[in-house]
Amino acid sequence: MNIYxxxxxxxxxxxxxxxxxxxPLAAVIPVSFTGKRYLSMPxxxxxxxxxxxxxxxxxxxxxxxxxAIVAISAALLATLLSTAFVIAVWYRNNQWxxxxxxxxxxxxxxxxxxxxxxxxxxxxxVSHIAPSLGYDSLPGVILAHTLLIVPFGVINMxxxxxxxxxxxxxxxxNLGAGLWQTTWMVLLPNLRLSMLTxxxxxxxxxxxxxxxxxxxxxxxxxxxxxxxWSGLRDNVDPVxxxxxxxxxxxxxxxxxxxxxxxxxxxxxxxx
Amino acid sequence: MSQSRIRLERVTKxxxxxxxxxxxxxxxxxxxxxxxxxxxxxGKSTTLRMIAGLEEASDGQIHIGERDVTRxxxxxxxxxxxxxxYALFPHLSVADNIVFGLxxxxxxxxxxxxxxxxxxxxxxxxxxxxxxxxxxSGGQRxxxxxxxxxxxxxxxxxxxxxxxxLDARLRSDMRREIKALQSRLNMTVIYVTHDQVxxxxxxxxxxxxxxxxxxxxxxxxxxxxxxxxAFAASFIGSPAMNLxxxxxxxxxxxxxxxxxxxxxPLEAVGGQLGIRPEDIALSTTSTTGxxxxxxxxxxxxxxxxxxxxVGNHNVRVRMSGKHALAGQPCRLYxxxxxxxxxxxxxxxxxxxTPTPLPRSPHSIPRPPVVGSFQx
Numbered sequence: 001m002n003i004y005x006x007x008x009x010x011x012x013x014x015x016x017x018x019x020x021x022x023x024p025l026a027a028v029i030p031v032s033f034t035g036k037r038y039l040s041m042p043x044x045x046x047x048x049x050x051x052x053x054x055x056x057x058x059x060x061x062x063x064x065x066x067x068a069i070v071a072i073s074a075a076l077l078a079t080l081l082s083t084a085f086v087i088a089v090w091y092r093n094n095q096w097x098x099x100x101x102x103x104x105x106x107x108x109x110x111x112x113x114x115x116x117x118x119x120x121x122x123x124x125x126v127s128h129i130a131p132s133l134g135y136d137s138l139p140g141v142i143l144a145h146t147l148l149i150v151p152f153g154v155i156n157m158x159x160x161x162x163x164x165x166x167x168x169x170x171x172x173x174n175l176g177a178g179l180w181q182t183t184w185m186v187l188l189p190n191l192r193l194s195m196l197t198x199x200x201x202x203x204x205x206x207x208x209x210x211x212x213x214x215x216x217x218x219x220x221x222x223x224x225x226x227x228x229w230s231g232l233r234d235n236v237d238p239v240x241x242x243x244x245x246x247x248x249x250x251x252x253x254x255x256x257x258x259x260x261x262x263x264x265x266x267x268x269x270x271x
Numbered sequence: 272m273s274q275s276r277i278r279l280e281r282v283t284k285x286x287x288x289x290x291x292x293x294x295x296x297x298x299x300x301x302x303x304x305x306x307x308x309x310x311x312x313x314g315k316s317t318t319l320r321m322i323a324g325l326e327e328a329s330d331g332q333i334h335i336g337e338r339d340v341t342r343x344x345x346x347x348x349x350x351x352x353x354x355x356x357y358a359l360f361p362h363l364s365v366a367d368n369i370v371f372g373l374x375x376x377x378x379x380x381x382x383x384x385x386x387x388x389x390x391x392x393x394x395x396x397x398x399x400x401x402x403x404x405x406x407x408s409g410g411q412r413x414x415x416x417x418x419x420x421x422x423x424x425x426x427x428x429x430x431x432x433x434x435x436x437l438d439a440r441l442r443s444d445m446r447r448e449i450k451a452l453q454s455r456l457n458m459t460v461i462y463v464t465h466d467q468v469x470x471x472x473x474x475x476x477x478x479x480x481x482x483x484x485x486x487x488x489x490x491x492x493x494x495x496x497x498x499x500x501a502f503a504a505s506f507i508g509s510p511a512m513n514l515x516x517x518x519x520x521x522x523x524x525x526x527x528x529x530x531x532x533x534x535x536p537l538e539a540v541g542g543q544l545g546i547r548p549e550d551i552a553l554s555t556t557s558t559t560g561x562x563x564x565x566x567x568x569x570x571x572x573x574x575x576x577x578x579x580x581v582g583n584h585n586v587r588v589r590m591s592g593k594h595a596l597a598g599q600p601c602r603l604y605x606x607x608x609x610x611x612x613x614x615x616x617x618x619x620x621x622x623x624t625p626t627p628l629p630r631s632p633h634s635i636p637r638p639p640v641v642g643s644f645q646x
Contacts, residue, residue: 168360170323175346178375186360
């Protein structure tokens with residue numbers, strides 16, 4: 001019964017699609033090693049000068065630091081919030097919680113530009129009261145990013161918690177564990193790895209966020225995508241290719257890490 | 272000892288419009304092994320969960336010992352519970368699973384270790400204490416679940432279909448093991464199952480439920496020999512009791528479609544006659560008894576189930592040994608004390624006695640106890 005075996009045409013199409021998707025990314029890698037001052041393919045003049053320039057530039061390093069702070073903080077916040085949310089939903093589990101889940105997903109269906117507009121008005125208004133939390137501030141960007149990525153965290157954690165057998169909660173209560181003990185001793189240990197993968201997912205999402213960041217920052221908080229954006233607009237600098245190469249490597253590493261964690265967990269559950 | 276007495280008084284559970292448990296009362300004496308038996312959705316598991324405190328009773332009272340525990344949290348009721356599909360904690364080792372209850376109750380570490388060693392020996396898990404539940408077989412997981420509940424040393428253990436995930440062979444071993452453990456530790460057990468074989472073989476007392484109400488509450492023997500209703504009759508025993516509707520004949524009530532043999536007084540008309548397959552004698556040579564026709568036979572090794580038609584009805588007859596009778600006319604006979612009469616509403620009628628059949632063709636050796644060929 002190999003009626004559904006993959007034919008050569010399908011394989012070819014898959015390869016072409018893959019090439020179509022991957023080649024622009026791959027092209028960035030040689031470009032980053034060009035010896036020239038402008039974006040070009042290296043013609044025998046391979047050089048690391050743009051990598052050196054990258055690490056010597058306080059602007060670039062500063063933007064990487066900003067992005068790291070924003071992404072780590074936003075991912076932590078989003079992971080904690082989504083974990084707390086799904087635990088509450090799991091304990092309550094009634095028609096209201098279903099509405100709440102829907103409400104949580106709303107930021108997903110709003111177009112990014114609309115979110116950006118709304119957040120722009122919100123942060124500028126907050127700035128009147130607390131400038132350190134509002135427009136063009138680190139906490140402001142962190143909160144805005146958290147808002148954007150929480151739905152993804154909630155989806156990831158809902159999938160994880162739905163795999164937890166409800167009877168183990170009953171068993172824990174029968175064995176004398178209260179709500180907190182059940183949460184700490186039973187529920188959270190079973191969600192540990194999912195919290196880690198949620199964190200990685202949220203980190204990547206915040207790290208790459210550009211649309212909203214463009215609206216809510218001007219020159220104090222320059223994140224990496226924003227720096228790339230201005231690098232491309234002002235003068236086409238091959239440093240952009242160098243940073244892109246590093247980003248590709250970082251993203252691939254995180255993705256593989258996430259896959260490895262999930263694979264390890266699957267192996268642990270079904271030895 | 273009296274702290275392991277369990278008393279339910281008109282306990283009710285309602286969810287919106289549906290009533291899952293409808294005002295049931297019973298009283299379990301210490302050391303008893305009580306089975307809550309019934310088809311799925313009859314309210315038996317809900318009843319158990321209300322006793323455990325995992326489900327709140329909408330109405331009525333639950334007493335354990337001298338205390339009214341109706342509103343107490345599950346951890347304060349002084350009972351342990353074994354769950355269907357074990358409900359082990361997947362992230363904890365066998366040892367940590369077993370001592371979970373001691374740890375959440377902050378029992379000193381030394382005592383935890385002692386009690387763990389004792390209980391692990393009791394259920395034969397000493398060599399597996401460091402494994403995770405995922406690395407155990409079904410039977411071993413079952414033992415962990417048992418150990419986790421008995422280590423609490425509560426005098427009461429509630430069991431919710433604990434054997435339903437095991438294969439048939441292991442199940443019969445575990446039945447005996449649980450029963451032995453119960454009498455050794457002198458526990459009061461309430462055991463929920465839909466499996467009549469478990470009910471008959473393990474229970475000191477069986478409470479049969481249907482639609483949230485108790486249908487019959489008695490010893491396995493009473494349930495088998497004096498079923499309180501047509502439902503109880505058909506639920507206990509395998510194959511199920513034959514239930515034949517009665518109509519008026521010339522000399523009394525007759526089976527519908529078989530007008531010549533009176534089987535009960537006229538007052539039984541409209542109700543049903545019940546006879547267990549193992550209480551019917553089938554003869555192809557006799558000229559007395561109820562005329563019937565063998566349609567097919569199922570050979571099961573130790574015995575044969577013959578499917579015969581009487582009037583318009585199918586009747587199962589259990590015979591020991593191997594018989595090939597399909598297509599033959601025959602006569603059926605049963606002793607009067609083995610025939611049961613049920614009223615139109617399904618309740619047992621003790622005010623009437625079935626009419627004796629003409630004559631026994633030969634003596635009927637009674638086959639082994641119910642369900643012995645299953646599981």
